[in-house]
Each structure stands twice: as structure tokens, then as C-alpha cells.
Amino acid sequence: MTGLLIAGASPYGEEPADILVVDGVIAALGPDAARDERAADGEIVDAAGLVVLPGLVDLHAHLREPGREDAETVATGSAAAALGGYTAVFAMPNTDPTADTAGVVEQVFRLGEQAGLVDVHPIGAVTVGRRGERLAELAAMATSAARVRVFSDDGDCVSDPLLMRRALEYVKAFDGVIAQHAQEPRLTQGAQMHEGEVSARLGLTGWPAVAEEAIIARDTLLADHVGSRLHVCHLSTAGSVQIVAAAKQRGTRVTAEVTPHHLLLTDSSAEGYDPVFKVNPPLRTPADIEVLRAALASGVIDIVATDHAPHASQDKETEWDNASPGMLGLQTALSVVIATMVEPGLLDWRGVARVMAEAPARIGGLDDQGRPIAVGEPANLVLVDPAARWTVRGEDFASLSRNTPYEGMELPGRVVGTYLRGRCTASAGVVAGVQV
Amino acid sequence: MTTTIETPARTTAPAQLRPSVPAMPRHLLSTGDLTRPAAEHILSTAERIDQAMAGREVRKLPTLRGRTVVNLFFEDSTRTRISFELAAKRLSADVINFTAKGSSVSKGESLKDTAWTLQAMGADAVVCRHSASGAPQQLSGWVDGHVINAGDGTHEHPTQALLDAFTLRRHLGALDGRRIVVVGDVLHSRVARSNVLLLSTLGAQVTLVAPPTLIPVGVARWPAQVSYDLDAALTGADAVMMLRVQRERMSGAFFPTAREYSRGYGLDERRRALIAAHAIVMHPGPMNRGMEITPQVADGAGSVIVEQVANGVTVRMAVLYLLLSGELDGGS
Numbered sequence: 001m002t003g004l005l006i007a008g009a010s011p012y013g014e015e016p017a018d019i020l021v022v023d024g025v026i027a028a029l030g031p032d033a034a035r036d037e038r039a040a041d042g043e044i045v046d047a048a049g050l051v052v053l054p055g056l057v058d059l060h061a062h063l064r065e066p067g068r069e070d071a072e073t074v075a076t077g078s079a080a081a082a083l084g085g086y087t088a089v090f091a092m093p094n095t096d097p098t099a100d101t102a103g104v105v106e107q108v109f110r111l112g113e114q115a116g117l118v119d120v121h122p123i124g125a126v127t128v129g130r131r132g133e134r135l136a137e138l139a140a141m142a143t144s145a146a147r148v149r150v151f152s153d154d155g156d157c158v159s160d161p162l163l164m165r166r167a168l169e170y171v172k173a174f175d176g177v178i179a180q181h182a183q184e185p186r187l188t189q190g191a192q193m194h195e196g197e198v199s200a201r202l203g204l205t206g207w208p209a210v211a212e213e214a215i216i217a218r219d220t221l222l223a224d225h226v227g228s229r230l231h232v233c234h235l236s237t238a239g240s241v242q243i244v245a246a247a248k249q250r251g252t253r254v255t256a257e258v259t260p261h262h263l264l265l266t267d268s269s270a271e272g273y274d275p276v277f278k279v280n281p282p283l284r285t286p287a288d289i290e291v292l293r294a295a296l297a298s299g300v301i302d303i304v305a306t307d308h309a310p311h312a313s314q315d316k317e318t319e320w321d322n323a324s325p326g327m328l329g330l331q332t333a334l335s336v337v338i339a340t341m342v343e344p345g346l347l348d349w350r351g352v353a354r355v356m357a358e359a360p361a362r363i364g365g366l367d368d369q370g371r372p373i374a375v376g377e378p379a380n381l382v383l384v385d386p387a388a389r390w391t392v393r394g395e396d397f398a399s400l401s402r403n404t405p406y407e408g409m410e411l412p413g414r415v416v417g418t419y420l421r422g423r424c425t426a427s428a429g430v431v432a433g434v435q436v
Numbered sequence: 437m438t439t440t441i442e443t444p445a446r447t448t449a450p451a452q453l454r455p456s457v458p459a460m461p462r463h464l465l466s467t468g469d470l471t472r473p474a475a476e477h478i479l480s481t482a483e484r485i486d487q488a489m490a491g492r493e494v495r496k497l498p499t500l501r502g503r504t505v506v507n508l509f510f511e512d513s514t515r516t517r518i519s520f521e522l523a524a525k526r527l528s529a530d531v532i533n534f535t536a537k538g539s540s541v542s543k544g545e546s547l548k549d550t551a552w553t554l555q556a557m558g559a560d561a562v563v564c565r566h567s568a569s570g571a572p573q574q575l576s577g578w579v580d581g582h583v584i585n586a587g588d589g590t591h592e593h594p595t596q597a598l599l600d601a602f603t604l605r606r607h608l609g610a611l612d613g614r615r616i617v618v619v620g621d622v623l624h625s626r627v628a629r630s631n632v633l634l635l636s637t638l639g640a641q642v643t644l645v646a647p648p649t650l651i652p653v654g655v656a657r658w659p660a661q662v663s664y665d666l667d668a669a670l671t672g673a674d675a676v677m678m679l680r681v682q683r684e685r686m687s688g689a690f691f692p693t694a695r696e697y698s699r700g701y702g703l704d705e706r707r708r709a710l711i712a713a714h715a716i717v718m719h720p721g722p723m724n725r726g727m728e729i730t731p732q733v734a735d736g737a738g739s740v741i742v743e744q745v746a747n748g749v750t751v752r753m754a755v756l757y758l759l760l761s762g763e764l765d766g767g768s
Contacts, residue, residue: 192569200654203569203591203629208653273570317548319568321589 003038004422008048009383011373013349021379024421029375047383050416051349054357055087055380057370060305067096071401072310074111074120079398080330081118082426085382085415088119088369094155100125100136102144109146117425124148126158126167142174149365152179154233157215159185168228179231180219187211194267194282207282209237216240220247220254231363232256234307236281238291245300255363257305258292260336261327265405275316275323276403297346303360306333310401328404331397335411379422388414460758463576463583467594467634475637479602482754500529503760506559507533510566516586520563523752551578561760582759590624596720597630599751601638603744607716608674612639617669619645619701620679620728623652627720628679632660645669649690666701670710677718678703678728694727704730716740
């Protein structure tokens with residue numbers, strides 16, 4: 001039995017410790033690892049100077065398959081994820097057909113297994129066709145081979161309060177969670193960007209912060225009332241932070257995510273009318289960013305999720321009003337978190353592991369991801385070069401789409417290697433032995 | 437003494453206009469891109485063109501002969517298109533009207549493809565009207581020619597503001613300290629946005645008047661005051677500019693009824709009497725008579741609404757001339 005010895009990496013950026021992986025499990029850690037006989041004739045990876053973290057877990061990605069295989073497939077999205085340091089990705093159900101049946105979620109799950117680069121966990125739609133009219137067969141999805149635990153109509157809000165209440169209640173039977181895309185639809189009719197000084201000047205219809213905050217306030221109260229678990233997708237405003245903080249303080253079972261782009265980019269990005277910066281919820285203000293970062297550091301916001309949203313060029317290179325909202329995220333998320341949270345001293349590497357691996361796995365109901373770097377744990381690991389800096393080039397990405405808002409930007413931190421149950425899925429920018 | 441201009445040769449003005457020719461932006465997308473000298477230069481050029489045209493038997497200048505101006509209209513606007521067409525023709529340019537009914541999306545050709553088509557045809561200037569805010573700016577990144585924004589969504593309509601400023605200066609002289617009241621659907625008005633930026637650049641004090649539902653969130657940063665009381669705002673005004681209220685807003689929740697809007701924000705003879713005798717009444721057209729303005733006021737003393745239309749051609753000639761002529765004067 002041969003092992004993989006990851007030599008000299010620093011778990012959580014702390015003291016260097018060798019890691020011996022055997023059969024996909026961490027078999028030894030520290031001085032014992034190199035001395036272990038199973039390390040003798042195995043592969044050795046020189047990881048000196050690198051930080052090793054649990055493989056990242058993305059609770060919110062759009063892999064576009066089935067339906068828009070021109071924008072992304074489960075395979076290309078998996079490759080992007082592996083290159084970004086992820087070992088598990090949750091796929092949003094706004095596909096065509098909608099992932100609202102056991103059949104479709106199993107299809108996505110199997111496509112993930114075939115790609116074999118990350119664990120792909122489908123998210124099921126809350127309502128049939130995500131139309132917000134009646135519940136989809138949630139239990140069928142939960143008991144399918146895909147074992148769905150997260151349900152969301154992401155892209156649209158479950159705006160009907162009664163339907164939302166029923167969804168929250170219903171998923172208690174299998175410890176599911178409703179991941180709400182908080183957007184009051186009437187307050188955001190035709191909305192194009194954050195409503196404020198910039199939208200007024202640019203003549204783009206505003207997306208007011210209150211449209212997000214009103215739904216989060218309502219949903220946390222509903223979650224209290226029925227004792228259910230609520231997850232808030234892509235929280236984007238300072239006001240939403242206040243509402244979630246207050247709910248957590250009174251014991252509401254609520255978790256919240258923030259995207260990398262909401263930690264870095266502001267509404268002034270819209271000034272050139274380049275729809276690569278069009279996203280839903282929209283980019284907010286510098287004041288919002290400051291509060292979001294502080295909330296992620298303090299734990300009011302639990303996780304970072306990418307909201308990776310590939311779009312074909314014809315859906316982006318068009319008038320702002322007509323362009324599809326969304327931006328790529330899987331291959332830049334860790335670097336953006338380093339730039340916005342680690343470098344300013346808001347989060348240490350343990351914190352990064354918490355918000356990008358441990359907490360998302362817990363919220364998504366995974367027991368084999370987001371685990372500690374410890375003997376006996378599955379070897380889902382990512383090696384990061386914290387000193388490296390790189391320039392973002394969308395055309396180099398594994399994603400089929402190019403809609404990165406960070407094009408040309410220099411970002412810190414590079415993923416050097418990703419390991420899924422001990423198997424290397426990405427190394428030095430190359431996916432599992434295949435040149436991308 | 438010649439003034440050095442940062443941008444390349446095409447923006448160099450003809451010799452007779454030197455010295456002190458201010459730098460023009462390469463495209464006219466927003467009046468916010470115009471410095472005060474640049475804006476004043478456009479207006480004084482328009483004056484000069486007007487004088488040159490006056491009394492001419494053949495109302496045509498040879499200035500843009502051999503140049504191609506494309507009127508790219510994604511949104512119906514016969515008035516603005518004809519105004520630009522006339523302006524270009526009076527400068528002897530070749531004019532092509534490219535009218536796409538409805539949006540580019542419904543037409544099946546993207547804005548980018550259209551831009552490349554125009555580029556392949558060698559358009560020297562593209563006059564773009566579009567229902568989407570920012571479309572002319574996007575277009576300017578895809579074509580080599582000069583792009584003139586002829587109205588984009590709810591963003592801007594720079595030549596309308598320039599013709600308004602031209603009209604104001606004719607009646608009021610320099611605009612420094614002049615009080616100009618803009619009334620109506622500011623939220624959706626590209627005319628209001630362009631006018632606020634341009635008139636404030638020219639030294640005027642702009643007051644926006646509308647029901648609060650038609651004032652954008654974020655207006656506090658605009659170089660303008662805001663009032664909900666038309667009677668109060670009109671007192672002492674040098675000009676009042678009425679904005680068209682779109683039919684579709686009336687059925688929305690922006691205000692209860694057209695009648696209530698008229699009562700609060702329409703310009704009738706009683707309100708006309710509140711403004712100074714020298715003050716003028718303006719409207720970009722087309723008017724909803726009886727809604728934002730009564731026929732008596734629209735056709736009455738101090739109304740310059742018809743004059744605005746005539747000035748539109750002159751000002752657009754000045755804009756086309758200044759943006760395009762730099763390419764011509766090298767050889768002349």
C-alpha cells in the first residue's frame with residue numbers, strides 16, 4: 001500500500017507538518033508522516049512554503065447543465081472548481097429543465113461523478129419550474145441518489161410568504177434547508193443595478209437594498225415561527241447584515257453567505273455600462289462592502305459562496321438592460337477572499353477554512369467535506385501559495401464562459417494543488433493531468 | 437499661439453477657430469463629459485453656423501462633404517432623427533438612416549454585430565438612439581467613428597440639452613446665476629439628466645420639481661435643487677422647462693391620476709403668471725397638451741417651444757462639425 005506524502009505544508013498557515021495520505025484518508029500527520037513505511041515508496045509532493053487547507057466547498061454555483069451547455073457543463077464547471085481549490089460544489093437548479101425532480105437532480109449528480117473532479121451536489125428547486133406556485137417533490141429529491149438537502153429557487157425569490165413557510169416546514173423531515181434568493185419581486189421590477197447615486201446618474205433602474213432586507217426579515221421571522229433552518233444566499237447589503245445579526249442573537253436557525261464579488265466590487269463598476277459587472281443581487285456601495293467584510297470576520301455571515309454564473313458571450317456583450325446577470329467565480333474566489341479578508345487582517349487561514357470549507361459543508365449537510373486536517377479524516381485538501389500573485393485572464397479559465405469581472409486584475413494567492421480523497425484533481429493550473 | 441490638444445488630430449479644430457480651441461471629447465455621450473469651455477465652444481459654433489446660414493440661398497455648407505453619418509435609431513423618434521438628418525445634410529455629409537424597429541434583440545442582431553456592420557461600411561459618425569441606457573457608450577467601444585448619443589434609455593440626451601442651452605442663451609444671455617426650473621418625470625428623463633449636468637456646468641442654478649415618486653433616489657449628489665412645490669419654485673425663475681410625462685407612467689403607481697398630476701405639476705396660465713416677464717417656457721416635445729402644459733401656455737407669450745426645434749438643427753450641425761471636422765482640416 002503506497003501513500004502520498006505532502007511534505008512541508010503549513011496546515012491553516014500554522015506550523016509546517018507533513019501529511020501522509022493513504023487510501024484517500026489522512027493516515028499520519030507531523031513527524032510521524034515521513035517516517036511511516038507507507039510513505040517510503042509513495043509519491044512525495046514538496047509543499048514547503050505552502051498553506052494547506054481543507055478542500056473548499058462552494059454552496060452556490062451554476063453549472064448550467066442540462067440546458068446551457070454552451071455556457072458551462074458539469075465537467076467544465078468541475079474543472080474550474082478543482083482549479084479554484086474546491087473539492088465539493090453545490091449546483092443550483094435553474095437549469096433547463098429545472099432541477100425540480102429526482103430525475104434531473106440524479107442526472108446532475110451522475111454528471112458530477114463522471115467528471116470526477118469535485119463532489120457535485122445538486123440543489124433542488126423549491127417550487128415546480130421555480131415558478132413560485134407550488135412545491136416541487138422535495139422529499140423525492142432528498143431520497144434520490146443525489147441525496148438533496150439544499151433547496152433553492154435561486155435566480156428567483158420564493159416571494160409568496162405562505163409557500164415559503166410551507167417549504168421551511170416541509171424540509172424539516174429530512175433536515176433540509178431552504179436557501180433563499182432574497183429579492184422582493186415587486187420592488188425590483190426591471191431592476192438593473194443597486195439603487196443609489198450611480199444608478200440615478202446612469203439612468204439604470206434601481207435595485208433597492210430594502211428589496212433584499214425585507215425578504216430576509218420576513219424569512220427569519222418565518223424560520224423562528226416554524227423552527228426551521230434558513231440559509232440566505234448572496235447577502236449583499238449592510239442592512240441585511242443587521243437583520244441576520246439580530247436573528248442569530250435571538251436564536252433563529254439562519255445562516256448567510258456572501259460572494260467574493262460583493263466583498264470587492266462596487267456599484268461604480270457599472271459606469272462603463274459593461275454588463276460583465278451586471279449581477280444579481282447587484283454590486284453595492286463601499287459602505288456595504290465594509291460591513292460585509294466585518295460580518296464575515298465576526299461570523300454573522302457564515303460562508304463565502306461563489307455564485308459562479310457562466311454566461312455565453314452573446315448574453316453578456318449586449319445592452320446592459322438585455323444582458324444576463326452573473327459572473328464567474330470558482331477560479332478567483334480564494335484569491336479574492338485573500339485580498340479582501342486575509343491581507344487586511346480580517347481573517348486568518350483558519351478563518352478561511354471555516355468560511356470556505358467547514359461551514360458550507362455543514363450547512364449543505366456533507367459529513368465528508370470541510371473536515372479538519374487530522375488523522376482519520378478524508379484527504380480533501382488544497383495547497384495554496386500565499387505569496388504568489390497572478391493576473392486574471394478569462395481566456396485561461398477552464399470555464400466555457402469568459403465573464404470574469406476581474407479581467408486584468410492582479411490577485412494574491414494561487415492554488416497549487418487540489419486533492420479529492422487523496423487524488424490530485426488539479427495541480428499548478430492543470431486539471432487532473434489534462435492541459436486546460 | 438496654438439493650443440495643444442491631448443487627443444489626436446481628428447479633434448483639432450479648423451485654423452480660423454484658433455487660438456484657444458477647447459478639447460472636445462471624442463464622442464458625445466454625456467453632457468457631463470463637456471468642460472465649460474467645450475460646451476461654450478459648441479454653443480458659439482452653433483451661433484456662427486446660424487449666422488453663416490442666415491440669408492443663404494442654398495442652405496448648405498460644404499464642410500462635411502464625403503463624410504458618412506449614420507443615424508442608428510433603435511427606438512422610434514422621427515423628430516430627433518429628422519433633426520440630425522437635416523443637420524448632417526446641411527453640412528453636405530452623406531446620411532444613412534438605419535432604423536431598427538423595436539429592440540436589437542427582437543431584431544435578432546446584436547448591438548455589437550450592428551456596430552461591426554457600420555464599422556465595415558466606414559461610418560465617420562454614428563448618431564445612436566436606443567431604449568437601453570448606455571448603448572451608445574457601448575457602441576463607442578466597438579466602432580472607430582464618432583458616436584453621438586441621440587437619447588439612450590433613461591440616461592442622457594446631450595444634444596437636447598445643448599439646444600436647450602443654446603435657446604436659453606439667446607433669450608437670457610449668459611447663464612451664470614440664472615434660475616432654471618425643470619418640471620416633470622425626472623426619474624425617467626434623459627433630457628433632465630443632460631440638462632442638469634450641462635446647465636450647471638454653464639453656471640445656471642437648476643431646480644428640479646416633481647412628485648417625490650418621480651425623483652430618483654440618489655439625486656442629492658446632482659448639481660441641482662429639488663422641490664415638490666411648483667408654485668414656490670416658479671417664483672423668480674428665468675426659465676421653466678416642462679418634461680413630457682410618458683403615457684405608461686400614468687397607469688403606473690407613480691401618481692394617482694393624470695388630473696392630480698396636472699393640478700400639482702402642470703403649467704397653466706395662473707402658474708405662468710408666477711414667473712418673471714422675461715422668463716421663457718420650454719418643452720422638449722412632443723407635448724401632452726392639457727397634461728403637463730396647457731395649450732394656452734404652450735402657444736402663449738414666452739413660449740420658445742417651436743424655436744427649440746429650429747435650434748436643434750443648428751446645434752446638431754455644430755456638434756457634427758466639431759466632432760468630424762478635425763479629420764478634414766489637415767488638407768485644407
